[in-house]
Amino acid sequence: MGLIFSCIASIFETIGAALMAIVNGIGSVIQAIIAGIVALFNIIISCLTCGSMGRRSTAGTTTSMV
Numbered sequence: 001m002g003l004i005f006s007c008i009a010s011i012f013e014t015i016g017a018a019l020m021a022i023v024n025g026i027g028s029v030i031q032a033i034i035a036g037i038v039a040l041f042n043i044i045i046s047c048l049t050c051g052s053m054g055r056r057s058t059a060g061t062t063t064s065m066v
Helices: 002-048
Strands: none
Touching: none
């Protein structure tokens, strides 16, 4: 009796592991798609702002040669 229960339990564990692998794969694909979309928007915004977004102004950082 214990042998049958052990076999059935291992079958359910294997099915559960396979389902979790599928879910993790789908999650990874969705994460990659979202990262690609974010990168695309970053490129578009950088292009529209001539790449000046996030840069510091260097007007006040001159050094003296004295």
